[in-house]
Amino acid sequence: MDKKINVGIVGYGNLGKGAAAAVKQQPDMELAAIFTRRNPQSLDVGEPNVKVLQVDDAAQYQQEIDVMILCGGSATDLPEQVPAFAEMFNTVDSYDTHAKIPEYFASVDKVAQASGKTSIISVGWDPGMFSLNRVMSEALLPEGQTYTFWGKGLSQGHSDAVRRVDGVKNGVQYTIPSEKVMEQVRNGENPKVSKSDRHVRTCYIVPEEGADQARIEQEIKTMPNYFDEYETTVLFISDEELKENHASMPHGGFVIRSGKTGSNHNQILEYSLNLDSNPEFTSSVLVAYARAAYRMSAEGSHGAKTVYDVAPAYISPKTQTELRRDYL
Amino acid sequence: MDKKINVGIVGYGNLGKGAAAAVKQQPDMELAAIFTRRNPQSLDVGEPNVKVLQVDDAAQYQQEIDVMILCGGSATDLPEQVPAFAEMFNTVDSYDTHAKIPEYFASVDKVAQASGKTSIISVGWDPGMFSLNRVMSEALLPEGQTYTFWGKGLSQGHSDAVRRVDGVKNGVQYTIPSEKVMEQVRNGENPKVSKSDRHVRTCYIVPEEGADQARIEQEIKTMPNYFDEYETTVLFISDEELKENHASMPHGGFVIRSGKTGSNHNQILEYSLNLDSNPEFTSSVLVAYARAAYRMSAEGSHGAKTVYDVAPAYISPKTQTELRRDYL
Numbered sequence: 233m234d235k236k237i238n239v240g241i242v243g244y245g246n247l248g249k250g251a252a253a254a255v256k257q258q259p260d261m262e263l264a265a266i267f268t269r270r271n272p273q274s275l276d277v278g279e280p281n282v283k284v285l286q287v288d289d290a291a292q293y294q295q296e297i298d299v300m301i302l303c304g305g306s307a308t309d310l311p312e313q314v315p316a317f318a319e320m321f322n323t324v325d326s327y328d329t330h331a332k333i334p335e336y337f338a339s340v341d342k343v344a345q346a347s348g349k350t351s352i353i354s355v356g357w358d359p360g361m362f363s364l365n366r367v368m369s370e371a372l373l374p375e376g377q378t379y380t381f382w383g384k385g386l387s388q389g390h391s392d393a394v395r396r397v398d399g400v401k402n403g404v405q406y407t408i409p410s411e412k413v414m415e416q417v418r419n420g421e422n423p424k425v426s427k428s429d430r431h432v433r434t435c436y437i438v439p440e441e442g443a444d445q446a447r448i449e450q451e452i453k454t455m456p457n458y459f460d461e462y463e464t465t466v467l468f469i470s471d472e473e474l475k476e477n478h479a480s481m482p483h484g485g486f487v488i489r490s491g492k493t494g495s496n497h498n499q500i501l502e503y504s505l506n507l508d509s510n511p512e513f514t515s516s517v518l519v520a521y522a523r524a525a526y527r528m529s530a531e532g533s534h535g536a537k538t539v540y541d542v543a544p545a546y547i548s549p550k551t552q553t554e555l556r557r558d559y560l
Numbered sequence: 561m562d563k564k565i566n567v568g569i570v571g572y573g574n575l576g577k578g579a580a581a582a583v584k585q586q587p588d589m590e591l592a593a594i595f596t597r598r599n600p601q602s603l604d605v606g607e608p609n610v611k612v613l614q615v616d617d618a619a620q621y622q623q624e625i626d627v628m629i630l631c632g633g634s635a636t637d638l639p640e641q642v643p644a645f646a647e648m649f650n651t652v653d654s655y656d657t658h659a660k661i662p663e664y665f666a667s668v669d670k671v672a673q674a675s676g677k678t679s680i681i682s683v684g685w686d687p688g689m690f691s692l693n694r695v696m697s698e699a700l701l702p703e704g705q706t707y708t709f710w711g712k713g714l715s716q717g718h719s720d721a722v723r724r725v726d727g728v729k730n731g732v733q734y735t736i737p738s739e740k741v742m743e744q745v746r747n748g749e750n751p752k753v754s755k756s757d758r759h760v761r762t763c764y765i766v767p768e769e770g771a772d773q774a775r776i777e778q779e780i781k782t783m784p785n786y787f788d789e790y791e792t793t794v795l796f797i798s799d800e801e802l803k804e805n806h807a808s809m810p811h812g813g814f815v816i817r818s819g820k821t822g823s824n825h826n827q828i829l830e831y832s833l834n835l836d837s838n839p840e841f842t843s844s845v846l847v848a849y850a851r852a853a854y855r856m857s858a859e860g861s862h863g864a865k866t867v868y869d870v871a872p873a874y875i876s877p878k879t880q881t882e883l884r885r886d887y888l
Contacts, residue, residue: 253822257702334885359888361700361829364872367887371848371876372689372841374585418834480825493844494581497808497836501689504832506746508825513700516821520699540876540883544692545868548699555868557662559695560687 237526238264238296239519240321242287242313243303244275246481247326250515251301252277258519260549264297294320299522299529301325303515311336318344318351318536322525324518326356333359341536350529352537355521356514357505358382358485364539365487365503373491373499377422381409381430385483385510393458394435397451399443402471404478405435409486417488420498428461435466438474483510520547565854566592566624567847568649570615570641571631572603574809575654578843579629580605586847588877592625622648627850627857629653631843639664646671646679646864650853652846654684661687669864678857680865683849684842685833686710686813692867693815693831701819701827705750709737709758713811713838721786722763725779727771730799732806734762737814745816748826756789763794766802811838848875 239261241251248266255263265283268275272284285293290300300321304310306329317323318340327336333354344351354360358380366378383406390405413430416423423429435452439445449466453459484505491499507513521539524546528537545555567589569579576594583591593611596603600612613621618628628649632638634657645651646668655664661682672679682688686708694706711734718733741758744751751757763780767773777794781787797805812833819827835841849867852874856865873883 250822257821259702330888333888334881337884354888361696363888367876367878367883368689368872371851371872372844374587374877493585493837493840494578495837495840497840498834499836499841499844500834502830502832502834504830506826506828506830508827509821509823512821512823512825513827516700516827523699538884538888540873540880540888541871543869543871544696544699548695548868549702550695552868553662555695556665556866560658560661560682560691560866560868 234260236260236262237523238262238298239522240265240267240290240293240297240300241303242267242290242300242317243309244268244270244277245303246511247515247518248301248303250509250512251303251519252279252282253512254516254519257516258523258549261519261523265293290317291320297321299324299526301515301518301522303518311339314351314353315339315343318349319347320349322349322529323351324355324522324525325351325353326360326514326518327354328356328359330359337536337538345535348534350525350534350537352521352525352539352542354538356517357507360514360517360539361503361505362485362487365489365501367540369487369489369491369501369503373489373493373501375493376489376491376499377417379413379417379425379430379488379490380485381414381488382485383407383409383431383483385485385507386478386481390433390435390458393455394437394452397448397455399440399448400437401440402438402474403435404474405433408432408434414486414488417490418500418502420490420492420500422490426461432463432465433459435464436469436474436478437466438471439468480508481510483507523547523549562588564588564590565851566590566626567850568593568595568618568621568625568628569631570595570618570628570645571637572596572598572605573631574839575843575846576631578837578840579631579847580607580610581840582844582847585844586851586877589847589851593621618645619648625649627652627854629843629846629850631846639667642679642681643667643671646677647675648677650677650857651679652683652850652853653679653681654688654842654846655682656684656687658687665864665866673863676862678853678862678865680849680853680867680870682866684845685835688842688845688867689831689833690813690815693817693829695868697815697817697819697829697831701817701821701829703821704817704819704827705745707741707745707753707758707816707818708813709742709816710813711735711737711759711811713813713835714806714809718761718763718786721783722765722780725776725783727768727776729766729768730802731763731765732802734764736760736762742814742816745818746828746830748818748820748828750818754789760791760793761787763792764797764802764806765794766799767796808836809838811835811841851875851877
């Protein structure tokens with residue numbers, strides 16, 4: 233058997249923990265080390281064989297690590313870390329600030345081309361698997377419309393927003409696709425709909441004692457950018473209910489392409505995810521693409537890449553012969 | 561603007577007609593010629609600018625055609641034609657005899673490696689898009705089960721089989737996924753089910769006048785391999801009903817991966833197709849992959865390929881910059 237792919241993880245939040253668990257599920261990978269900005273001694277990763285190291289010491293481990301999975305946030309961590317790591321390592325990340333992807337790609341590409349490393353950026357499910365399905369389904373059915381629906385899922389940004397409302401003790405927000413619009417799309421009706429037509433929002437709020445619930449509801453429903461354009465439902469619950477029913481991080485969504493071919497036939501393609509754990513799935517995608525980064529680097533395909541550049545065989549542990557014989 | 565990709569089509573049945581229509585939808589392709597075994601003068605392709613030529617004359621058009629789409633059948637046409645064409649042209653085909661794909665691949669690869677051409681084999685939806693989703697979803701979620709459901713769709717082979725039953729004047733057969741099993745799978749129950757547990761079959765039969773309907777029903781339901789292991793419904797209808805309601809060729813299906821990550825979270829991935837015209841969709845996939853064959857050939861990536869070897873960007877007419885900016 234070939235040597236295993238030695239994986240490093242940078243950052244040990246939800247994503248980093250998910251990546252560590254995902255590496256264990258892969259037959260051809262080994263978790264070599266976790267790098268953290270915290271005190272390494274303070275981290276219990278539950279794996280005595282896995283080194284926990286200071287992120288600033290990473291440069292010393294270039295010989296031991298085949299590919300580094302960057303598990304920081306898109307706002308400040310990744311734009312700084314990934315170009316720095318791409319000088320020394322093959323990398324994979326989940327950079328998801330859609331509007332800034334072109335400049336992010338350019339900055340990573342410049343470094344990785346020079347260092348002869350391979351960096352796959354913006355990997356996950358959106359950007360990631362959903363992006364792939366948007367491009368592929370449009371290539372297959374050039375005449376038509378593509379619809380992305382998110383949810384049902386807990387939105388971190390919107391949950392933060394409702395928690396900032398005066399009188400709110402705690403709360404979560406779910407983004408939910410509009411059933412009515414989904415049905416129109418699946419029927420090939422190609423409705424003209426905005427993002428706010430395609431989704432509704434439901435908030436579960438734990439109020440402070442004695443808070444004015446009507447005012448909280450009103451304030452949430454009229455919050456600019458976050459809620460004002462959406463059909464929003466606000467429900468008040470207890471602390472216990474929140475803990476019991478709203479502690480996990482489910483998410484998911486749908487990419488639907490509704491196209492027409494030849495003699496005006498409707499052709500509907502749909503890709504959907506129903507995830508009990510959003511961060512664990514995102515990190516599972518990162519880990520599979522870490523395999524691709526390692527292999528493409530070994531073949532001399534250097535620089536920054538996206539999911540569009542990765543032939544699907546590169547993310548699978550199976551051989552080409554197995555893929556053709558058992559899966560085609 | 562770059563020059564358009566000149567496409568040739570070999571065979572002008574349902575698939576060839578679909579391919580001709582699909583090429584017209586692609587902004588960067590032009591249909592150069594249709595090759596047929598029939599008398600070219602007998603074919604009305606409805607396009608005065610498209611040459612209709614004898615298939616035996618194809619060798620003369622090597623300079624004019626960038627990629628040839630082979631639209632024959634898997635039983636006898638493709639195993640003979642594709643190796644012959646791969647000596648002269650980049651090719652794409654929809655070879656779908658699953659059990660023989662490895663030997664078919666080897667025979668095409670040998671020729672294409674020697675001639676310096678690129679041949680993408682077994683393109684369509686199954687094999688094709690479904691194969692991709694089986695491999696990718698398993699790579700992302702190594703612990704789990706993958707389920708393929710076909711239908712609701714008209715099955716050509718099973719329709720032929722019911723029409724061979726004594727007393728049957730005409731008839732069609734639909735393969736239909738079991739709703740019950742689909743629900744179990746979507747719930748993450750990972751049921752152990754065979755192909756016959758996952759599907760039911762419904763036949764619409766036009767009986768000959770005076771035929772014994774009970775005997776026909778019995779004979780269909782007990783037909784070995786085709787029906788005996790399936791829950792089968794036989795319905796008798798008139799000639800007119802058959803023409804009116806069962807003349808199109810709908811199909812589709814589902815690939816569902818039910819996996820577990822990290823702390824025992826269910827993660828469900830689903831890819832589905834709902835096709836009003838099975839041959840038109842298959843040929844739309846062939847045409848998008850013809851673009852990939854042309855580009856990979858231009859880059860020197862020769863030999864036989866499958867969908868697993870094709871980076872998604874190759875099937876899209878968009879530039880890399882557009883893909884990253886507008887779709888990621």
